[in-house]
Amino acid sequence: KNQVEQSPQSLIILEGKNCTLQCNYTVSPFSNLRWYKQDTGRGPVSLTIMTFSENTKSNGRYTATLDADTKQSSLHITASQLSDSASYICVVSTGTASKLTFGTGTRLQVTL
Amino acid sequence: DAGVTQSPTHLIKTRGQQVTLRCSPKSGHDTVSWYQQALGQGPQFIFQYYEEEERQRGNFPDRFSGHQFPNYSSELNVNALLLGDSALYLCASSSPWPTDTQYFGPGTRLTVL
Numbered sequence: 001k002n003q004v005e006q007s008p009q010s011l012i013i014l015e016g017k018n019c020t021l022q023c024n025y026t027v028s029p030f031s032n033l034r035w036y037k038q039d040t041g042r043g044p045v046s047l048t049i050m051t052f053s054e055n056t057k058s059n060g061r062y063t064a065t066l067d068a069d070t071k072q073s074s075l076h077i078t079a080s081q082l083s084d085s086a087s088y089i090c091v092v093s094t095g096t097a098s099k100l101t102f103g104t105g106t107r108l109q110v111t112l
Numbered sequence: 113d114a115g116v117t118q119s120p121t122h123l124i125k126t127r128g129q130q131v132t133l134r135c136s137p138k139s140g141h142d143t144v145s146w147y148q149q150a151l152g153q154g155p156q157f158i159f160q161y162y163e164e165e166e167r168q169r170g171n172f173p174d175r176f177s178g179h180q181f182p183n184y185s186s187e188l189n190v191n192a193l194l195l196g197d198s199a200l201y202l203c204a205s206s207s208p209w210p211t212d213t214q215y216f217g218p219g220t221r222l223t224v225l
Contacts (some may be wrong), residue, residue: 042219043216044202100214102155
């Protein structure tokens with residue numbers, strides 16, 4: 001069964017600090033992995049996408065890594081801001097839109 | 113480009129009623145997928161429409177049905193609403209290729225009382 005597990009479930013950090021979110025998956029076949037940011041009550045917004053051959057991708061203060069051998073990904077947020085408070089969802093695709101497997105997300109709260 | 117739009121933003125219904133949610137895809141996209149996201153959970157795939165036909169379906173009962181119009185916009189219909197249908201309903205549109213490049217709308221928050 002295709003599964004995506006994320007950790008931690010929730011995280012509280014001080015503004016300006018860095019943090020790393022984890023994603024482990026058992027999805028086959030693998031096409032790509034995305035990280036989404038979802039504000040409460042809003043639709044997810046794509047941050048990064050990585051294919052099998054890519055092991056790192058950056059988008060501003062967000063840097064995602066992918067280890068296709070161990071089926072692990074991480075999202076590193078640098079110099080966090082209050083606006084980073086959101087849920088971060090890891091999504092793994094088998095190649096078609098109907099075959100996306102979503103993680104349950106990590107809820108990040110950035111405080112003063 | 114307006115991106116993916118959904119209406120209404122919020123909706124309150126009572127058990128047993130029927131509801132219709134609407135979605136307009138991003139310009140140039142021809143495929144629309146619908147997801148249900150319960151509070152604190154990841155989105156669950158309901159179904160996908162392409163060329164006005166349901167192409168794929170997730171594990172949802174027949175109470176959930178949909179439609180896609182010639183302009184690629186789509187509707188999600190839910191009959192005989194249950195309390196458990198309360199959720200955020202997300203619409204995502206995809207470009208012709210790659211089909212898994214999905215852009216999500218802001219969602220419709222449905223509350224069933």
